[in-house]
Amino acid sequence: MGFKIFRGGIHPPDKKELSADKPIKEARPPDTVIIPLSQHLGAPCKPVVAVKQEVRKGEMVGEPAGFVSAPVHASVSGRVTAIGEFPNAMGRMVTSVVIENDRKEEWTLLKDNPDYMGLSPDEMKEKIKNAGIVGMGGAAFPTVVKLSPPKEKPIDTVIINGAECEPYLTGDYRLMLEHPKEVIEGLKVLMKVLGVTKGFVGIEDNKPLAIQSMKEATQGQENIEICPLHTKYPQGAEKMLIKAVTDREVPPRALPMDVRVVVQNIGTSFAIFEAVRYGKPLIERVVTVSGEGISEPNNLLVKIGTLISHLIHECGGLKEEKGKIISGGPMMGFAIQSTDIPVTKGTSGIVALTEKEIVHAESFGPCIRCGRCIDICPMGLMPSMLSIYAEKGFFEGAKEYNLFDCFECGSCAFVCPSKRPIVQLVRLAKTQVKP
Amino acid sequence: MTEKPLIISVSPHIKCGETTSRIMWSVSASLLPATLVGAYYFGSRAVITVALCLIASVLSEYIFLKAMKKESAIGDGSAFLTGLLLGLNLPPSVPFYIPIVGSVFAIVITKQLFGGLGYNIFNPALIGRAFLLVSFPKLMTVWSAPASAFIKIDALTTATPLGILKENGEARLIELFGDKAHLYTQLLIGNHAGCIGETSGAALLIGAAFLFYRKYITWHIPISFIGTAAAIAWIFGGQEGLFTGDPLLHILSGGMLLGAFFMATDYVTSPSLKNGQIIFGIGCGFLTMLIRLKGGYPEGVMFAILIMNAFAPLIDRGVKSKIFGAQKKPGEAKQ
Numbered sequence: 001m002g003f004k005i006f007r008g009g010i011h012p013p014d015k016k017e018l019s020a021d022k023p024i025k026e027a028r029p030p031d032t033v034i035i036p037l038s039q040h041l042g043a044p045c046k047p048v049v050a051v052k053q054e055v056r057k058g059e060m061v062g063e064p065a066g067f068v069s070a071p072v073h074a075s076v077s078g079r080v081t082a083i084g085e086f087p088n089a090m091g092r093m094v095t096s097v098v099i100e101n102d103r104k105e106e107w108t109l110l111k112d113n114p115d116y117m118g119l120s121p122d123e124m125k126e127k128i129k130n131a132g133i134v135g136m137g138g139a140a141f142p143t144v145v146k147l148s149p150p151k152e153k154p155i156d157t158v159i160i161n162g163a164e165c166e167p168y169l170t171g172d173y174r175l176m177l178e179h180p181k182e183v184i185e186g187l188k189v190l191m192k193v194l195g196v197t198k199g200f201v202g203i204e205d206n207k208p209l210a211i212q213s214m215k216e217a218t219q220g221q222e223n224i225e226i227c228p229l230h231t232k233y234p235q236g237a238e239k240m241l242i243k244a245v246t247d248r249e250v251p252p253r254a255l256p257m258d259v260r261v262v263v264q265n266i267g268t269s270f271a272i273f274e275a276v277r278y279g280k281p282l283i284e285r286v287v288t289v290s291g292e293g294i295s296e297p298n299n300l301l302v303k304i305g306t307l308i309s310h311l312i313h314e315c316g317g318l319k320e321e322k323g324k325i326i327s328g329g330p331m332m333g334f335a336i337q338s339t340d341i342p343v344t345k346g347t348s349g350i351v352a353l354t355e356k357e358i359v360h361a362e363s364f365g366p367c368i369r370c371g372r373c374i375d376i377c378p379m380g381l382m383p384s385m386l387s388i389y390a391e392k393g394f395f396e397g398a399k400e401y402n403l404f405d406c407f408e409c410g411s412c413a414f415v416c417p418s419k420r421p422i423v424q425l426v427r428l429a430k431t432q433v434k435p
Numbered sequence: 436m437t438e439k440p441l442i443i444s445v446s447p448h449i450k451c452g453e454t455t456s457r458i459m460w461s462v463s464a465s466l467l468p469a470t471l472v473g474a475y476y477f478g479s480r481a482v483i484t485v486a487l488c489l490i491a492s493v494l495s496e497y498i499f500l501k502a503m504k505k506e507s508a509i510g511d512g513s514a515f516l517t518g519l520l521l522g523l524n525l526p527p528s529v530p531f532y533i534p535i536v537g538s539v540f541a542i543v544i545t546k547q548l549f550g551g552l553g554y555n556i557f558n559p560a561l562i563g564r565a566f567l568l569v570s571f572p573k574l575m576t577v578w579s580a581p582a583s584a585f586i587k588i589d590a591l592t593t594a595t596p597l598g599i600l601k602e603n604g605e606a607r608l609i610e611l612f613g614d615k616a617h618l619y620t621q622l623l624i625g626n627h628a629g630c631i632g633e634t635s636g637a638a639l640l641i642g643a644a645f646l647f648y649r650k651y652i653t654w655h656i657p658i659s660f661i662g663t664a665a666a667i668a669w670i671f672g673g674q675e676g677l678f679t680g681d682p683l684l685h686i687l688s689g690g691m692l693l694g695a696f697f698m699a700t701d702y703v704t705s706p707s708l709k710n711g712q713i714i715f716g717i718g719c720g721f722l723t724m725l726i727r728l729k730g731g732y733p734e735g736v737m738f739a740i741l742i743m744n745a746f747a748p749l750i751d752r753g754v755k756s757k758i759f760g761a762q763k764k765p766g767e768a769k770q
Contacts, residue, residue: 007759012449091443167449239759249760325441330448337443351448358442359450365511366553368455371707379759382751384707402758410447417453418553424445 006240008378009232010411012167012331014206019170019290019297024178026301027287027314031101033075033305034086035061036094039344040134041141042068047097053080058108058281060132061097070142070345071132075283075303078102089327089334089341096342099305109279116277121193124276128193131275132282132345136267137161137236138328140346143268147193149257155194156260159245160187160269162203162210163229163236166329169349171286172266174299176203176210179270180217186269187224189276194262199224201266202245206231233331234409238263240378252405253435267348282345289315293323293352302343308350309339324358326351331410365418373412373422379405383412383422390425395432404435455552458651459512463519465645466697468638470523472624473631476581477527481631484534485522491538492518499547513552517541520560520698523632524690524737525567528579528592533571537563557744558704561737568737578628593628596688601733605674605681622687633693636686643696652700655712656719660695661686663720671728685727694736695719704744711750718743 038044045062049055055074062072074097082098113119119127129144149155160183164172175183187199201218203211205228218224227245229235239250241263248259256263264272267285274280283304290297295316302311308327312318326333327341330351373383381402389397406426413422474482496514500507508514521537541563549555568575580593596618599608612618621627625635633639646652665682672680685691699705699719706715719739726735 251760252758254760323442324448326448332446333448334446335441335443335448337441353448357449365455366551368553368702369707370702374707374756380756381758382707382756405758414447414449415451417455417458419450421445423447427445
């Protein structure tokens with residue numbers, strides 16, 4: 001493979017050194033968890049438990065309502081103390097199930113099935129569906145939907161996304177170092193489900209140890225290729241990853257399956273393995289807690305529903321009180337308004353920025369048309385024009401400049417010398433015109 | 436729970452260290468060698484002319500924004516840069532009201548009345564100069580000889596190399612400078628008549644190298660500009676028929692280097708897309724040589740850039756960037 005590159009992109013300081021060498025550590029289970037019934041793209045779940053009910057670890061507490069949905073499960077054993085509206089990382093109120101941890105760690109029945117590769121594709125899919133697995137890179141799209149392409153769109157390639165191009169985040173990196181075999185097994189399950197003979201793992205070449213570890217785990221397996229990728233943000237964006245690994249370009253507004261590819265994240269692949277082998281639902285995930293504002297950055301294995309404040313406490317607390325805390329990475333994550341927000345299936349990291357690092361958005365200058373944003377836009381757009389049109393309220397004009405092809409990676413706003421809030425303006429425009 | 440409110444904003448939460456003002460001040464700094472050479476050869480008069488441009492530009496921007504009750508933008512350095520470029524584009528011997536009139540016109544009419552930084556269609560410094568050239572044609576074409584003048588036509592005033600080329604031909608120009616090698620050397624070090632900041636090719640190239648090093652400019656505009664001009668000079672610039680012209684002479688004389696590296700590359704008034712920038716540069720080179728070889732003025736850089744400025748938005752619209760995944764024909768998927 002001689003491609004491994006896409007046009008544009010940026011090189012933000014990756015800051016991975018803060019947490020890259022910290023082995024995954026299980027976070028102390030919290031006293032209570034708040035489990036949102038909508039942690040994924042698609043229809044929110046319906047609660048299937050009642051207040052005061054005792055639940056065991058892994059028991060379903062919310063059932064999917066529709067095809068594009070995923071069940072949610074209790075991440076601790078204990079008693080349901082409330083079902084009500086709680087804020088999520090985006091600041092929206094979401095119906096959530098609150099469980100008080102009895103610390104008995106009682107599981108629902110898990111069954112080890114060493115012959116899991118003998119399962120049929122449909123049986124595997126059923127297990128993935130029942131485990132409530134969603135894309136764990138951030139978008140949280142229900143995995144089983146990606147694994148059910150329509151018949152006229154055959155899939156021939158599965159790519160596991162090990163780019164982890166967001167600064168600070170090291171959760172996928174640690175999984176590749178500590179559990180390479182399990183990640184690869186997850187890939188094999190995906191390949192079997194989709195009837196695909198070729199699998200790739202794309203890893204940015206700033207993670208040589210992960211590349212080595214994954215290569216060792218796949219030795220002698222010719223149908224799986226470890227693909228070192230040029231280190232460049234947003235290498236982990238689905239379209240850019242597919243371009244780099246297979247040289248196929250997903251057309252505007254189309255999906256990876258339109259170029260016969262399915263992409264899954266490292267953490268998702270690991271969860272798929274656990275679901276298919278043990279029947280283990282997605283109730284915990286690796287979360288990188290990092291940033292200059294965190295006293296002891298770490299990679300934690302966290303129960304879904306654990307409050308972010310608990311994780312920050314686990315990592316020695318914040319260095320300074322005033323600052324910005326981000327759910328996800330600093331390029332595409334959400335600044336949260338309070339730390340009393342639960343970790344969900346899509347929470348890849350918690351990054352605390354200090355006052356010094358924060359670029360205040362209030363003061364920005366006019367566009368000087370330097371063209372930096374155009375040079376680096378991975379989608380080949382003209383972010384400068386989008387921002388000018390949106391700023392002046394000419395939203396139709398922004399649409400003509402392919403507004404809806406922007407996936408808000410933030411590269412343009414990163415390089416802008418006038419510090420223009422380009423992504424914010426793009427989002428504004430997207431709410432004002434129809435696609 | 437933290438007691439103090441957390442800061443909320445839309446992603447991305449980190450930004451690069453580059454700022455508009457850093458770019459403007461750096462470009463100004465890159466013109467320091469050319470400014471110093473100008474000061475060396477043309478003395479205190481040149482220094483005062485440039486200083487007046489700087490003061491008048493910054494002051495008129497300040498007063499205009501104040502009067503319009505807008506936020507002060509002096510710190511971004513763009514008015515300073517405009518003043519500096521205008522100053523370097525003036526003959527050293529102009530009366531002192533000339534830089535002031537030019538600066539006010541550049542800042543107020545060309546820049547602020549069009550909406551301020553980022554919205555002006557034309558390069559403010561060049562419009563300032565064009566305004567002066569048209570309004571005060573005599574004053575703007577009097578060229579004082581450098582202090583250590585080599586050409587001994589007149590102790591005080593002389594003609595620019597391009598002026599001599601136009602009026603008397605290449606042979607006479609070489610004769611005046613002794614030989615070709617000497618002519619090139621003088622053009623490089625700046626020991627000849629011309630605008631304050633345009634005479635020394637070497638000083639301008641040092642500044643340009645700095646801009647390339649800092650990635651503030653790319654090759655697209657300057658190289659297509661100079662390349663086109665050189666090709667036309669070579670093909671049509673000679674007196675003994677086609678392909679006998681001297682491209683190097685045309686590149687090193689007049690405002691070619693100052694224009695190609697420092698003025699045509701102005702972000703605001705040039706196309707944003709790389710392909711468009713090449714078209715823009717070719718247009719600049721073509722128009723420059725058209726004016727130099729066939730027009731009424733000995734020098735054409737200024738008008739060439741200004742005309743192409745007007746085309747810049749059109750070029751950007753026409754070129755358009757290639758959207759990721761977009762196909763040449765609908766429905767044709769790339770394999």
